[in-house]
Amino acid sequence: AQSVSQHNHHVILSEAASLELGCNYSYGGTVNLFWYVQYPGQHLQLLLKYFSGDPLVKGIKGFEAEFIKSKFSFNLRKPSVQWSDTAEYFCAAYNQGGKLIFGQGTELSVKP
């Protein structure tokens, strides 16, 4: 079955540390990829998206992600995290059936 997997369930970092959250999807072909964030008590918000073109995409709040087709990966990065980045992060992809499939989510805790 087509799936999206996120490597880390819970990541704990100190402020100013660098962040990389892994995401892999299981199918080839044209793929639309997304990272969403859910801050405590808030609804899901789009961080960034990749449809085509430059594989390095920049999103809001200093986040970026790199699409590596050969590795079926779309990892999320941020050079220096802040306490306000504490949230749950979801990677998602449209599968070939047109359904948006989410990874299990990664909970990020940033210590001040």
Next chain:
Amino acid sequence: KAGVTQTPRYLIKTRGQQVTLSCSPISGHRSVSWYQQTPGQGLQFLFEYFSETQRNKGNFPGRFSGRQFSNSRSEMNVSTLELGDSALYLCASSFDGNYEQYFGPGTRLTVT
């Protein structure tokens, strides 16, 4: 532009009852998708409606159904509620299915 709105925000029902949840998409968005979010299963796709037609369906039993009206507003219905249906139900709208989706705040359903 107003965001996606969902009503009600919280709901408590008893096993065996049925429930109807409502979603109003962003103006101009024709696609509405529904998701179930639980701690154990994460975000799971329920179904997608586009121009009043169900275009995609996830792996949920027939107790879960939905519809979309001519103004793109959507409702989902769960009949014969089970304890395991307790979850956050999220609605998302997009211009078309494969574009980025914008999520509402969700309806927290508790089944007792």
